Amino acid sequence: MSFWIRLVGGLCVAWLGVFASGCNPSGQDSMSEEKEPHFVLGKSRVNAMDFQGAIEAFNQSLEANPKSAAAHYELGWLYDEKAGDPAAAIYHYQAYLQFNPHADNAEVIKQRIYGCKQKLTAEVQPLSSTPAAQQQLEKLTEQNRQLQDEVARWRAYYANQLAAAKTNAAPGPDDVASSSTGAPTPDPSTDHTAHPPADDDSGRAAGLRPAGSGRTHTVAAGETAMAITRKFKVKLSALRAANPGVNLDHLRVGQVLNLPSS
Numbered sequence: 391m392s393f394w395i396r397l398v399g400g401l402c403v404a405w406l407g408v409f410a411s412g413c414n415p416s417g418q419d420s421m422s423e424e425k426e427p428h429f430v431l432g433k434s435r436v437n438a439m440d441f442q443g444a445i446e447a448f449n450q451s452l453e454a455n456p457k458s459a460a461a462h463y464e465l466g467w468l469y470d471e472k473a474g475d476p477a478a479a480i481y482h483y484q485a486y487l488q489f490n491p492h493a494d495n496a497e498v499i500k501q502r503i504y505g506c507k508q509k510l511t512a513e514v515q516p517l518s519s520t521p522a523a524q525q526q527l528e529k530l531t532e533q534n535r536q537l538q539d540e541v542a543r544w545r546a547y548y549a550n551q552l553a554a555a556k557t558n559a560a561p562g563p564d565d566v567a568s569s570s571t572g573a574p575t576p577d578p579s580t581d582h583t584a585h586p587p588a589d590d591d592s593g594r595a596a597g598l599r600p601a602g603s604g605r606t607h608t609v610a611a612g613e614t615a616m617a618i619t620r621k622f623k624v625k626l627s628a629l630r631a632a633n634p635g636v637n638l639d640h641l642r643v644g645q646v647l648n649l650p651s652s
Contacts, residue, residue, distance in 0.1 A: 420459070420460055420490075423455065423458045423459065423460040423461065424460050426451050426454055426455060426458065426461075428447050428448070428450040428451035428453075428454060429447070429448065429451040429458070429460065429461055429464075431447040432444045432445075432447030432448040432451060432461075432464060433464075435447055436464070436468075441468055441472040441473065442473075444464070444468060445465065445468050445469070445473065448461045448464045448465045448468070449461075449465065452465075457489050458489070459485075459486050459489035459490035459493070462482045462483075462485040462486040462489065463482070463483075463486040463490075463499075465478070465482040466479050466480075466481075466482035466483035466485075466486055466499070466502070467479075469482060470483075470502060470505075470506060476506035476507070476509040476510050476513075477506075477510060479502070479503075479506045480503050480506045480507065480510075483499050483502055483503045483506070484503065486499060487499055487500075546642065546644065546645075549642075553635035553636060554635065556635045605622075605648075605649040606646050606647060606648055606649060607622065607646070607647050607649055608644060608645070608646050608647075609641045609642060609643055609644065609645040609646075609647065610643065611643050613641065614641065615629060615630075615638035615639070615641060618647065622649055624649065624650050625650075626638070628650035629647070629649070629650055631650065632647075632648040632649065632650040633647050633648050
């Protein structure tokens, strides 16, 4: 008889255990979730306005308890309001409702999820393809090309000026012609660079410039110094002498060379 009494008592205890666990399937209530050390750290970081640190702490809290509705709620709010990550906010808001389906603020959270989805939709909207937008794009592309061309012309112009400075000779007509690639001609009225007297400058330039035939040649694309000497039947040394300060090994398209008489 005592055996049956013990058996019935054991069954009652087991039933009470099952009933208790069914009332609290997660094994923890909201208060215990909020006492988790990483959760407490996250709340303190929120109060200190260290929102990135708070996100890290609440994620660590989820590692300790993946079903922590409280941690999911805090992360949803942080990603939504502070981090600007609507996709992550939606995930954590939905997890919060999953683990706390009877939450008092469930309707508010659903509205926040809807707002985050609207943000995502706005972010993935395709760029406008209207004719006006296409015309604006083409205009900007053309302006960019023109600016690049202008930079190239200025580089060519200053390269010629540097070559002339190395020979202590002022740029002559042939040097100016080398700017045919489009380099802008400086306005004399705005040029504040000191120049030697005009009557002395012409004589000095004439004395330093080697004698030539008066002919010039504009370098074409892919053309080398050797090709030019063969074309005009002149020696390479003569061509080099007629163009002091010019690197014949690195010719530029549009560069003007003096041709020797022989």
